[in-house]
Amino acid sequence: MTPSDLSTLTQRLIAAARNAGADASDAMAVQGTSVSVDVRAGALEHAERSEGVDLGLRVFVGQKQANVSSSDTSDRTVEEMATRAVAMAREAPDDPHSGLADPEQLITDWDIDALELYDPTPEPSADTLQDDAMAAEAAAQGVNGVSQVQQSTGAYGSRQVWLATSTGFSGGYTRTDRAISCVAISGTGTGMERDYSGDSRIFQSDLRPAAELGREAGERAVARVGARKPPTGQFSVLFDERVSSTLIGHLLAAANGSAVARGASWLRDLLGEAVLPDGLNLVEDPHRPRTGGSRPFDGEGLATQRRNIVENGVLTGWTLDLASGRKLGMASTGNAARGTSGPPSPSNWNVALDQGTASQADLIRDMGTGLLVTSMIGSTINPNTGDYSRGAAGIWVENGELTYPVNECTIAGSLPEMLRRIFPANDARTHLSRVVPSLLVPGMTLAGN
Structure with a gap:
């Protein structure tokens, strides 16, 4: 989905809440993608990819509020969410401190590009993530005194967020993250010690080299022996x-x-x-x-x-x-x-x-x-x-x-x-x-x- 699609989703939720009898509401739509690859003993151990859209709707009936969520974006579900949320709010106790921001409190302008939350570099392939994990594991295993590498992981994520309120706010942003981690074990039997190293960055080009992270994990584990x-x-x-x-x-x-x-x-x-x-x-x-x-x-x-x-x-x-x-x-x-x-x-x-x-x-x-x-x-x-x-x-x-x-x-x-x-x-x-x-x-x- 594009940011425009997420914006439309939140507006659908707010409109449905109003039609169901809510006095006010806010809505959030989040689309996420995550990929992770784990290796162990020089071979692929686990690979996982997940994608999905999550919706959240908060409604107010007087000073009562309720929150519902779903991962289904269909019109029927949106309407059911609103109906259920309003029914829940009517049964909730009054909260004198609840409520949305007044329109004059809302932000109206911002420079999202200045924050550099999104790396436009293409999503890395599963092979690339596996290569990073393998490089970290090999470097850790190469440290004298490391008996095994418990886990080495390469991961990537992307998340689009959109928030809207019935008082006029609507805005969103996209963020990415790229990570490498490694857990090394030194010693044997009851003398085993474990330590780790890792790095996570928004921009893939800022990430520390996988071999450097693996070597650091190994050296830290060995330093704990005895x-x-x-x-x-x-x-x-x-x-x-x-x-x-x-x-x-x-x-x-x-x-x-x-x-x-x-x-x-x-x-x-x-x-x-x-x-x-x-x-x-x-x-x-x-x-x-x-x-x-x-x-x-x-x-x-x-x-x-x-x-x-x-x-x-x-x-x-x-x-x-x-x-x-x-x-x-x-x-x-x-x-x-x-x-x-x-x-x-x-x-x-x-x-x-x-x-x-x-x-x-x-x-x-x-x-x-x-x-x-x-x-x-x-x-x-x-x-x-x-x-x-x-x-x-x-x-x-x-x-x-x-x-x-x-x-x-x-x-x-x-x-x-x-x-x-x-x-x-x-x-x-x-x-x-x-x-x-x-x-x-x-x-x-x-x-x-």
Whole structure:
């Protein structure tokens, strides 16, 4: 389907909702194509291709709302969706905060080409994806100490999105993505260790070479051979760039307007207070070209905008859609995200934490004794207090030197205190949607031996 076809679909849904008795409605149509090829032991293991169109319709009857979805675009289904949605809305409880954006709030003009969300390069063939996966696997297998490659994958996706509202908004965009990933295993028996590498880009020409990714996966797996538990006590913890974004993710989750409105956020009383070290900024920019979180408008037809979530260490505001903004007596920040099967909810787009001037090696040298965390499993985060506990693995640092691999340990602390003490490195990958460098946190609790 063309964007014009998707636009027509959404207008059909809105017209059907109006005919069924809805006071207002919005509709989303998404056409997606995805292809993935997995290889193992030098042979094709699995190949999959999927194509389809998904429709979503949200209707309002007074202050009651309901959402329905379907993958059938026939006229009969469109009418049935509208009838069912209106019937559901009439039985739903009143929600004083629900409702569409006013016409004057809607974005009317944007430059989709400036965001570079779509790669016009032809879709790669299954053979090309298989060749990439095979090259990554061969490179990983070629690393001395790698016993096997669990999986190597080449993938491609394309997605067209169109959103329309009964108050006059209609717009859409197309995005593509191309990815290679590889998971390598070192050792044998109970001494097996696993690690990975991968890359995903909007433009195929930006993708890192498959062999480079495979070799990196193999080297990471081999570096974990002989892992043991670290000592228990208070130590500095350096979160590697691969996992450091999870710390900022916890901050973003606590600043989400939905959590704040429910009172389920340890940040709820810290608006206008310091939450990061002085001088650090956390910036959201949904207009960065060739970046996965970029978009011209949100899931309610409002303009997305660049904003400082944290400025000079101080929390400046919440992440809001229309409903959460109304609950908190604030305006939407243009952060409504939605799919076809449910109503919008607040979500962040691209975010970037200021980088420091020191390299990761500098921080390792200066941290003395502690743990470089390269992977984490599980999560116990108390949303009300910010108490933090996670399983971790990585490399033990002794007197500023990397010494031996570590696994089966737990790192714990208080998120408010941890975030106020972070020291950022300068190694963030700037093409990611979350640009976060390695982060050193002193004085965490480690539970090992």
